[in-house]
Amino acid sequence: MVTEKEQKEPFGPGDPDWQEFHAKLHFKIHKAKHHHKEFQRFRRFFRYFRPAVLLINILLLYLLFSLVGVKGLGILFAAIIIAKEIIHIMFIRGIQKRLFIPVEELKKGVDEIAKGNYNVRVNYFIPNEMGMLINSFNDMARKLYEGEKLQAEYEENRKTLIANISHDLKTPIATIQGYIEAILDGTADTPEKQDQYLKTISRNTVYINNLINDLFLFSQLDLQKLDFHFETVPVVNFMNDLMEEYQFEFEEKKIRLQYELQLENDPSVHLDRKRFRQAFNNILNNAVKHGPETGLSIRVKLYGQEGLVYIDIQDNGPGIPEEKLSHIFDRFYRVDTERTKDITSTGLGLSIAKELVEAHGGEITVSSIEHEGTCFTIMLPVVENFEGGVEDETHLDH
Numbered sequence: 001m002v003t004e005k006e007q008k009e010p011f012g013p014g015d016p017d018w019q020e021f022h023a024k025l026h027f028k029i030h031k032a033k034h035h036h037k038e039f040q041r042f043r044r045f046f047r048y049f050r051p052a053v054l055l056i057n058i059l060l061l062y063l064l065f066s067l068v069g070v071k072g073l074g075i076l077f078a079a080i081i082i083a084k085e086i087i088h089i090m091f092i093r094g095i096q097k098r099l100f101i102p103v104e105e106l107k108k109g110v111d112e113i114a115k116g117n118y119n120v121r122v123n124y125f126i127p128n129e130m131g132m133l134i135n136s137f138n139d140m141a142r143k144l145y146e147g148e149k150l151q152a153e154y155e156e157n158r159k160t161l162i163a164n165i166s167h168d169l170k171t172p173i174a175t176i177q178g179y180i181e182a183i184l185d186g187t188a189d190t191p192e193k194q195d196q197y198l199k200t201i202s203r204n205t206v207y208i209n210n211l212i213n214d215l216f217l218f219s220q221l222d223l224q225k226l227d228f229h230f231e232t233v234p235v236v237n238f239m240n241d242l243m244e245e246y247q248f249e250f251e252e253k254k255i256r257l258q259y260e261l262q263l264e265n266d267p268s269v270h271l272d273r274k275r276f277r278q279a280f281n282n283i284l285n286n287a288v289k290h291g292p293e294t295g296l297s298i299r300v301k302l303y304g305q306e307g308l309v310y311i312d313i314q315d316n317g318p319g320i321p322e323e324k325l326s327h328i329f330d331r332f333y334r335v336d337t338e339r340t341k342d343i344t345s346t347g348l349g350l351s352i353a354k355e356l357v358e359a360h361g362g363e364i365t366v367s368s369i370e371h372e373g374t375c376f377t378i379m380l381p382v383v384e385n386f387e388g389g390v391e392d393e394t395h396l397d398h
Contacts, residue, residue: 102130106137118145168211172204214348221355228272228359232383235309236266239302255288255296262303268383269309270360279356282349283376287315311378319370328366329354
């Protein structure tokens with residue numbers, strides 16, 4: 001039975017836990033303002049009462065010295081009282097530095113958070129209880145700031161995604177509408193034109209269907225709702241079978257496919273066969289769509305290193321400019337829309353491939369040299385201590 005993981009929202013304004021925490025924080029801030037007034041009165045007492053006490057002590061010394069007239073005794077009492085006052089002043093200055101000033105700075109930080117400014121820090125470097133409290137405050141402010149920033153990024157990505165979907169749907173729908181109107185009003189007055197128009201309509205409907213399927217798959221990945229059926233699979237056997245299938249397909253398309261095996265043993269990996277095939281197929285299709293019309297060559301190499309299995313997929317296509325390489329896995333990103341030979345390309349294939357590989361606990365990277373070709377590398381962790389012949393099948397969600 002397939003078990004589903006609960007979707008984990010980012011810690012930000014959209015998270016119910018964050019909203020509850022934010023409400024409690026504002027209540028505590030409001031309550032703290034009342035206690036802060038008492039704290040200020042206490043601070044003013046220390047600040048202004050001590051000088052008054054010092055003046056009283058000086059007056060008592062004067063009276064003691066004047067009335068008693070015993071100089072030695074008066075000087076002794078004077079020295080004791082002055083020493084006591086010096087110690088008191090140093091003590092008060094220490095409290096001022098270690099308690100009153102940090103609390104005042106902490107109060108300013110809390111006020112900033114109450115205003116919605118989470119990018120605030122309180123500087124305090126003395127290792128005591130107040131330092132622990134301020135460090136906790138800074139950690140809280142940092143998490144709130146990161147949550148707000150993440151939420152803003154999600155919102156920006158959502159707007160960009162909607163804009164991209166709207167743009168990618170508008171063109172084929174307009175094309176379909178135009179050709180249908182041309183057929184209906186008699187512009188396509190020959191069977192050849194009608195057949196040409198209908199083929200164009202068909203290609204655009206296939207594109208829309210592919211786009212919807214990719215968007216649905218991507219949304220499931222994004223929401224962590226896509227079902228995965230993982231198995232412990234010997235990777236060499238799996239890749240041998242997979243490459244044999246592609247060998248027949250690419251021979252018909254006049255594409256040269258080379259497969260290089262550099263593994264002495266047959267390590268096992270956790271795979272969802274269907275989903276990994278989909279990721280692998282998206283990368284191969286990308287090479288075919290953007291490769292040369294004739295003479296396309298694709299080389300797949302399987303090797304291992306330090307507990308990982310590597311799969312290189314290298315082509316002799318036009319390559320990717322260096323400034324565009326970092327965006328290659330972005331949603332709807334196309335290096336060159338004029339270069340692709342397939343109108344059904346949605347711009348989501350590599351994004352989906354990356355998500356699927358990462359769902360397997362792996363990683364995908366890309367390197368490219370313009371006018372020479374591109375190489376995608378898939379890395380998958382090896383399953384340790386697996387005895388061949390027995391499959392440990394599990395059903396997990398991403």
